Amino acid sequence: MSNFGFRGYRTISQHLNDLKKENFSLKLRIYFLEEKIQQKFEASSDDVHRRVSDNKSE
Structure with a gap:
């Protein structure tokens, strides 16, 4: 392999x-953004369930 070929290979490899x-x-x-979205969704979902429960008890 010529010097030029090796240099080309090294460049491509890098x-x-x-x-x-x-x-x-x-x-x-x-992955971390999906985790963050999932946590926000779960927190939002818990908040909705809590509000529904509060409204039913009134």
Whole structure:
């Protein structure tokens, strides 16, 4: 393999590694955002149930 070919391979390999790291970071971010949304939904749902119960007891 020529010096140019090796340098090209290294560049592509580094770019691929960078993309893999970015992909992992984005997957992690999506996971935590989904968790946050789920927690807000559950809290909102609990609040609705509490309000309905309060209104029934009045």
